[in-house]
Amino acid sequence: MSSRRSRSRQSGASSEITDAQITDLVAKLLRLIPELRPSRSGKVSAAKVLQETCNYIKNLHREVDDLSDRLSQLLATTDSNSAQAAIIRSLLMK
Amino acid sequence: MRNLSSLKQEFLRKWIKGLRKYNSQKKNMNLLERKKAIKLSADLAMASTRNKATLWRKALVAKTSIDESNKNDISTSSQPKKIRKKLTNSSPLCRKRRRIRTVYKAKERVEASFIAKKMVQKRTRKLKSLLPGGKSMDEACLVDETLDYIESLRAQVEVMRCLVTASELFINPSPPVDGGKWCFYTYMKTMYRGKHIYLSLSIYIYLHKMKTSTQNVAGLNNRKKIKSYMN
Numbered sequence: 475m476s477s478r479r480s481r482s483r484q485s486g487a488s489s490e491i492t493d494a495q496i497t498d499l500v501a502k503l504l505r506l507i508p509e510l511r512p513s514r515s516g517k518v519s520a521a522k523v524l525q526e527t528c529n530y531i532k533n534l535h536r537e538v539d540d541l542s543d544r545l546s547q548l549l550a551t552t553d554s555n556s557a558q559a560a561i562i563r564s565l566l567m568k
Numbered sequence: 569m570r571n572l573s574s575l576k577q578e579f580l581r582k583w584i585k586g587l588r589k590y591n592s593q594k595k596n597m598n599l600l601e602r603k604k605a606i607k608l609s610a611d612l613a614m615a616s617t618r619n620k621a622t623l624w625r626k627a628l629v630a631k632t633s634i635d636e637s638n639k640n641d642i643s644t645s646s647q648p649k650k651i652r653k654k655l656t657n658s659s660p661l662c663r664k665r666r667r668i669r670t671v672y673k674a675k676e677r678v679e680a681s682f683i684a685k686k687m688v689q690k691r692t693r694k695l696k697s698l699l700p701g702g703k704s705m706d707e708a709c710l711v712d713e714t715l716d717y718i719e720s721l722r723a724q725v726e727v728m729r730c731l732v733t734a735s736e737l738f739i740n741p742s743p744p745v746d747g748g749k750w751c752f753y754t755y756m757k758t759m760y761r762g763k764h765i766y767l768s769l770s771i772y773i774y775l776h777k778m779k780t781s782t783q784n785v786a787g788l789n790n791r792k793k794i795k796s797y798m799n
Contacts, residue, residue, distance in 0.1 A: 491692055492707075528698055534721045541729060
């Protein structure tokens with residue numbers, strides 16, 4: 475299987491992520507990223523773990539961007555006529 | 569994992585402080601400037617939580633200060649392109665390297681572990697590019713940094729989501745108007761399934777109290793109470 479975790483160790487240089495680190499990463503992220511659950515073979519490939527982690531981080535970044543967009547639009551369009559708008563403004567701007 | 573809701577509270581407090589500072593500094597920002605201000609204050613707040621000296625926090629703070637000085641500068645977009653152009657020259661050395669690479673490729677194409685290793689290296693590089701300050705991290709601390717960054721990023725996203733949806737619902741309540749408050753509350757509850765309800769409830773109570781107390785005096789007292797909580 476090309477995607478098995480066991481790899482031939484090189485000259486012990488710390489220039490690669492070790493299997494132990496991947497296991498640690500999987501254990502901690504299992505709750506957040508359901509794709510990390512081991513499938514039928516009972517093992518998760520290191521490449522897949524890193525890929526899913528990257529995707530997760532990218533999604534979070536995108537969501538932050540989207541939320542900032544919405545918030546800036548909210549602050550821009552709330553005009554002074556509604557009481558609610560004044561409350562939001564007093565919360566977020568001094 | 570450590571206490572997520574305390575992390576979120578700390579983030580909310582710092583973020584709102586930062587937002588107020590930005591908004592009081594410059595009135596009448598346009599949409600783009602305001603969005604950048606929101607993002608910068610959120611990133612700064614996230615980086616200053618927990619008081620830990622992780623690499624990504626330092627890098628994020630450095631990046632925020634650079635971004636802040638470039639906020640109104642439109643001409644900065646030309647600089648990155650210049651740097652990229654320098655790196656992609658095809659000197660004779662690059663061409664020789666490419667030739668050697670094709671020879672190796674033919675030999676070891678069937679070598680499965682080789683391919684797997686290359687994949688892992690490629691993905692590690694990708695992960696490093698996503699983390700702030702990741703390019704200068706060595707693999708030993710990469711995993712720990714990633715975990716800490718993901719935890720803080722999650723807290724940031726959840727707090728922002730809570731605040732934005734609460735504010736949106738508050739300003740534009742879904743009909744009927746009287747049931748709007750109830751719908752809002754149940755919406756928050758289902759969104760958070762009882763967990764971290766403290767944070768969303770505190771926002772809700774603040775907004776609700778502000779709405780129902782139309783007299784200035786009562787409103788002022790409540791506002792002071794909530795402000796003391798925020799600070």
